[in-house]
Amino acid sequence: FHKHQVEGEVGILINPPVSFQITHYKQYPPNVTKVYSYFECRRRNEAQFSEVVFFGLQYLLKKYLAGPVVTEEKIQEAKVFYQLHFRQAVFDEEGWRKILEKYDGRLPIRIKAVPEGKVIPRGNVLFTVENTDPDFFWLTNYIETMLVQMWYPITVATISREFKKILAKHLKATSGSLEGLDFKLHDFGYRGVSSQESAALGGAAHLVNFCSTDTVAGVLMAQRYYGCPMAGFSIPAAEHSTIISWGRHREKEAFESLLDQFPTGCVSVVSDSYDIFNACKHIWGGKLRERVLERGDDSTLVIRPDSGDPAETVIEVIRILEECFGSSVNSVGYKLLPSNLRIIQGDGIDLSSVKEILEKLRDEGWSMENVLFGCGSSLLQKINRDTLNCAFKCSYVESNGKGMDVYKQPITDPSKRSKRGRLSLRRNSDGFIETVEHGVGKPEEDMLVTVFENGSILQDYLLEEIRKNALLWEEEDPNCYQHNRDDLQAGEPLQKHIINGVP
């Protein structure tokens, strides 16, 4: 496995925990020999999302936890640093040196996790962490901060999949198939995300569900950490600067130049620099109409509005384009623009606006084949750890040779209650996935797999299998789509169906 040594900006010990965790080795009961913790996306009543996609752990393991992560130099640097930061000596120098001496700097930790890409209902254990050597009970929660950042790729992959559910439903209903579903939601999030690393991780998480992205960093992340040579594709596209640089009254020349530069293959042209409706009617549908029509079938012009109310704008644009270019009807009775003309709406897209747009289009008799979507901050940034209530909690300790189930149960918030004891995940006889607490789970039923132990990564998931695990059930068996699903909320598990049909 390709190990990337963490530089750490000041060479601080691996990736430093939240400051206060430095002091925790002094706080556990005496004679504690094991601290066992777990991660879940807690369940909440009336939560918008009932199931989550597990993704991203392999990146964290490969990048930050695998192999020798401790050196004497780092111990010294950390010691000096924390002395200044806390204004006293609290750093556990001895503890870290023991790891160096006994394990050559490799972490005596075991992590068991759900296979990546699996879709698991909220409120279930997703991974567990424990120390494998009694001397290092404090290590479990030391690496918590790093591991709890799993909230991010999990949440992006989950939201992205929720989008896919909505898109699949409408695509199937208005076109009769799911063809092209993988390209219906394009990642536009790069510039709206908080850092390069987040862009890479979030971008990769989106690619669990789709193949369409402008966040190149995500493609590289998938390549490096998940073994996929090219996980996402894009097309040449204009942005405002390449249109407005031609001057206020030369929008047509700008558009035309794009058609010239990219005569074959798809090209996306942002058309709202001054007046989207004028651009559609008089330039695309007027002066350049012939140029558009003469493009081949695989050389689609994709018109991009980028302002105004999303649903209203899309409807108005498609009406104007129909006026200028005509339309045909597909096999299920919905209208189609000419096959080399499409629209991409990449402004103001989130789960509710995309629903609104698709419903309006459907009401007006338009197939979803006519549109694509781009999503930026709603996909990669407008989310946080509370979106899926991600939490990492201690559930079991051993001291003086005795095991004890531990938990929190704040009186002022029952939803913050944590699970107790050693945990396992299984599919019960009704086919539902559930967490077994108190250490009574049967090992042969346990869906959690040991992925990391004593510095080594034991499983290597490829994006290909992750994608399979995360497929919508409609995608797995398109013929199964016989029920009328209009009355079902996207994401609600059907009572009689297995939630995740992978053995």
Next chain:
Amino acid sequence: LWVAGVGAERPVCYSIQVTHYKQYPPNTSKVYSYFECREKKTDSTKDRKVKYDKTVFYGLQYILHKYLKGKVVTPEKIQEAKEVYREHFQDDVFNEKGWNYILEKYDGHLPIEIKAVPEGSVIPRGNVLFTVENTDPECYWLTNWVETILVQIWYPITVATNSREQKKILAKYLMETSGKLEGLEYKLHDFGYRGVSSQETAGIGASAHLVNFKGTDTVAGIGVIKKYYGTKDPVPGFSVPAAEHSTITAWGKDHEKDAFEHIIKQFPSVPVSIVSDSYDIYNACEKIWGEDLRSLIVARSPSAPLVVRPDSGNPLDTVLKVLEILGKKFPLEENNKGYKVLPPYIRVIQGDGVDINTLQEIVEGMKEHRWSIENISFGSGGALLQKLTRDLLNCSFKCSYVVTNGLGVNVFKDPVADPNKRSKKGRLSLHKTPSGDFVTLEEGKGDLEEYGEDLLHTVFRNGTIVKTYSFDEVRENARLKEGELKELLR
């Protein structure tokens, strides 16, 4: 294209921009773009109580150092990029020629000039904050190639701005309820590490918060400051020993008192924060802190208080009830403003559900109930470092001027459906009017010298960082000014 210093892991470009070199008008020799936090004249978000009239400019230096300076291109990287983009677009669209030119003529240094407002400056919305242009006519396409990486400055700007607005709220209520601003810099502690989307975000965001405050548990921020800005102090941010639920619950449900006792004894001479809501926060305050362990607490010095930490329930209600209980168990004093203060050996930190709106609610609620803000400090996590987007301050990078066929043209967008999205025209400069307000001059009017010097300074030119700011300067530029404090207290 890969950029050195990123460990060849992350290219610094958005797919869309890869093909732009083909899209500008022929014979374009200059593309000049700028960055601003647009003003929003028509705000549709009704629940936006905070206006964010001014923004703190911060974070450019990190980007310049980490991603743009020095030799960013090698022949291997060009080859790799070419291959990746060929697969990504299923077509040869990558501007190999353009990048080879930069490699050969400039040894891989970027022929770009960036002019910016000094870091830490507090500037009203709707003003230019930095400009970017190519210095070599062949590289007109480079300006917007670096856009994606530069526009990520929205994040440190937004964290620093949001953090500063919270400082103003705390300053106001602290002054009103105690008559002084002592300890203000420790009143909002960064708890955000576990709630951010990546390690890198943690570093950037935490450093932005430290522009305004000194308390942090997000150590990564200190690393960013030391490496990219530098301070005269050994460290720019501090913390205290603190418990978390696992170090309490590991003792077992019936041993919360033992846990508390053990921890408080481990740290006798520094402040120690102990989360007290594992089972019943009110019982913990009344029985354990207030009775069982009371003698241990009262023996502590004022410089080493016990800090009680609730972590669930409605923030304001919980804080008030905790203060009430503690106020019954420990002798209260009335300060010279007439507000109640707990004895100096015990304090409270509220670190759950704190954002700029709940912060305002809590301090207001405390004031109403005659509690001084001296009693409390706050921790903020997701709201401080993650629950922010580029839309909060409408951060935007736009082209405003090009030279084509030797002629300069002022360019702009002005979408009919959204006047808020209109961009500025021409070459820009930032000035101060005689009355002290900031103004952005468009269309090159800054050249007329009507308003004195341009406040934008060249910070980067042709691969070299030509002007840097220390973190101390950044803090100085961003501090709350006399006038602002007066305004707050009116």
